[in-house]
Amino acid sequence: MSRLTDANVVIAKEIISRYPRPKSALVPLLHLSQEQNGYITREAMVHLGELVGVTSAEVYGTASFYEMFRFEPVGKYLINMCGTMSCALMGAGELMHHAEHKLGVKAGGTTADGMFTLAHAECQAACTEAPTLQVNYRYRFRVTPADFDNLIDDLRAGKLADEIPPHGVLAKVRQRIPADKGVGAVAPEDVTEGPAWLDGKPAL
Amino acid sequence: MSSYPHAPGFVVGDRPKVVTSRFEYTDSFTIERYLATDGYKAIRKALSKPAADVHEEVKGATVLGRGGAGFPAGTKWGLTPQQVWPRYLVVNGDESEPGTYKDRLLMERDPHQLIEGCLIACYAAGLSQCFLYIRGEMALAQERVAAALNEAYAAGYVGKNILGSKFSVDIVLHWGAGAYVVGEETALIESLEGNRGMPRLKPPFFPAANGLYGQPTIVNNVETLANLPWLIRNGVEAYTAIGTKTSPGTRMVAVSGHVKRPGVYEIINGTTTFRDLLYGEEFCGGIRNGNKLKAFVPGGGSAPWFTPDQLDLPFEASQVGPAGSMLGSGAIMVMDETTDIPAAALTLTHFYAHESCGKCTPCREGGTWLERILTRVVNGTGTDADLQQLIEVGTSICPGDFPHASNEALGISAVPFPYKMTTICFVGPSAYAPIHSALTLFRSEFEARVTKRITIPVTAVGAAS
Numbered sequence: 001m002s003r004l005t006d007a008n009v010v011i012a013k014e015i016i017s018r019y020p021r022p023k024s025a026l027v028p029l030l031h032l033s034q035e036q037n038g039y040i041t042r043e044a045m046v047h048l049g050e051l052v053g054v055t056s057a058e059v060y061g062t063a064s065f066y067e068m069f070r071f072e073p074v075g076k077y078l079i080n081m082c083g084t085m086s087c088a089l090m091g092a093g094e095l096m097h098h099a100e101h102k103l104g105v106k107a108g109g110t111t112a113d114g115m116f117t118l119a120h121a122e123c124q125a126a127c128t129e130a131p132t133l134q135v136n137y138r139y140r141f142r143v144t145p146a147d148f149d150n151l152i153d154d155l156r157a158g159k160l161a162d163e164i165p166p167h168g169v170l171a172k173v174r175q176r177i178p179a180d181k182g183v184g185a186v187a188p189e190d191v192t193e194g195p196a197w198l199d200g201k202p203a204l
Numbered sequence: 205m206s207s208y209p210h211a212p213g214f215v216v217g218d219r220p221k222v223v224t225s226r227f228e229y230t231d232s233f234t235i236e237r238y239l240a241t242d243g244y245k246a247i248r249k250a251l252s253k254p255a256a257d258v259h260e261e262v263k264g265a266t267v268l269g270r271g272g273a274g275f276p277a278g279t280k281w282g283l284t285p286q287q288v289w290p291r292y293l294v295v296n297g298d299e300s301e302p303g304t305y306k307d308r309l310l311m312e313r314d315p316h317q318l319i320e321g322c323l324i325a326c327y328a329a330g331l332s333q334c335f336l337y338i339r340g341e342m343a344l345a346q347e348r349v350a351a352a353l354n355e356a357y358a359a360g361y362v363g364k365n366i367l368g369s370k371f372s373v374d375i376v377l378h379w380g381a382g383a384y385v386v387g388e389e390t391a392l393i394e395s396l397e398g399n400r401g402m403p404r405l406k407p408p409f410f411p412a413a414n415g416l417y418g419q420p421t422i423v424n425n426v427e428t429l430a431n432l433p434w435l436i437r438n439g440v441e442a443y444t445a446i447g448t449k450t451s452p453g454t455r456m457v458a459v460s461g462h463v464k465r466p467g468v469y470e471i472i473n474g475t476t477t478f479r480d481l482l483y484g485e486e487f488c489g490g491i492r493n494g495n496k497l498k499a500f501v502p503g504g505g506s507a508p509w510f511t512p513d514q515l516d517l518p519f520e521a522s523q524v525g526p527a528g529s530m531l532g533s534g535a536i537m538v539m540d541e542t543t544d545i546p547a548a549a550l551t552l553t554h555f556y557a558h559e560s561c562g563k564c565t566p567c568r569e570g571g572t573w574l575e576r577i578l579t580r581v582v583n584g585t586g587t588d589a590d591l592q593q594l595i596e597v598g599t600s601i602c603p604g605d606f607p608h609a610s611n612e613a614l615g616i617s618a619v620p621f622p623y624k625m626t627t628i629c630f631v632g633p634s635a636y637a638p639i640h641s642a643l644t645l646f647r648s649e650f651e652a653r654v655t656k657r658i659t660i661p662v663t664a665v666g667a668a669s
Contacts, residue, residue: 129213
């Protein structure tokens, strides 16, 4: 069962309605699907194609461009180790060696118990706090080998469950546009005049 | 792991605060704090004037784009064709340039300021819908902006008939999914249309004329928009009183690498020098362990490198450009004397080769070539011919002289920015930039790594005649 659930279809339709063209919702819907299943399945791409009116091949075409979408199951916790310049200057290479040793897998691998996938990552936008890593896109800063060990132990013991949701869940807060407050999206060809607040004047 | 009470990385200082004034509060991201600290006063003030007047103010203040190119926002808005509707605002929050992270902090710590900036832009330029595109990997920023938008909608600051006026606009939060190239504005638009995020050719696809769904579209950086509420509240004179005439206001700069106090600082534009930033007590406080500075990247991973010779340059595009580099996205990466220069260059070249979208051949093939050749040089299995090969591949991406800094000890003078390029966007040239800088300024370190080989003329063996 990897089509969107009924509850998620409701969310999906709400997201689609925010865009002037349905296909614009594709990346957000792929995230929704990955949140539901942990990765992107074939059936999910067929379903998303139906929802936004494109073929499943087009869905795959878009999805395969972006690094966050996974087409095979990954560990419950995806650990992305930054290795770009600032982190490299501050010891990211050594930290990666340590991580591989601690988890018993090479970068790109998943532990036998399915808990952790270890991955190389590019700049995570936290360069002054190098070396950094993200667990399911939640930051850890200035990570030492001992910090890494503690992190893994805490994750295994379930101590960080509140902070770090399973892989696929990004933001835990979703935008909601109340029906009575939203303007609503209009297809560009249906817009014939300038915005009301310009009173017909040019906007300079 | 260090834990930080407020914004990790951000260092407060006794300087004018245009965009970081709320960072000191632990609840800076809530609507209560925002309203208690002049929040949403600017949009109220803007709505009391004709849209064209607000546009005029932004133009008059010369709010330079903070994303990388440094193009003034007000001028950019004015490039949209007259009487073509609808027009859109796309907020570029896909910050991923190596070394850079001001936008993430602005979204995490003060999302309402960004929302108010979006409202001002939409009102002034007649933009009827706003898409706020946040980088996929920034879960906290997404949560904070989503929560702030929900608060703002509930309070009537976003949506239909804002504050009882005729001004109506939806702000739609959109997440990316991991692709550096999407930070390029036409690629961002492709991505927002649900496609692979590959840049479009300009012309004809200048977003201001032909952007999202083929409509006029303004793409502005997060920090650029975050400047607008302060500007509108305090006026053009107050804004231009900070910094210089050509670079007014402040800008956020992240300094990372081998300094004593790495951090994100809001500095005065145009006058603060690299020396102030790297050595000043109120900033980074010098190089770690009292080491010597070897080189620094002045404007994000794409920028040609500087050495101590350029420390006295100010944060002013009209001086940094002729000196051979760019200010880019406001990110400085510092290398001290212990740095292995070829290996450091490789981390950046790897980044850009990895992030190539594959549309343009010089970047798709050239980036990978550069990475492979440099990898063998760094591993000690390269030859001196490889060094020449690096330059040849680089020249196929950027024909002609590539910008670099002057160096007194080496007796070389600067080649000014920018470069020529055979690709649509800057990813390809960026793969070569670190190599060119490193090879120009630190060639001996490369030569020490490669094995000398005797060249055997190929025609001497088995020639047909």
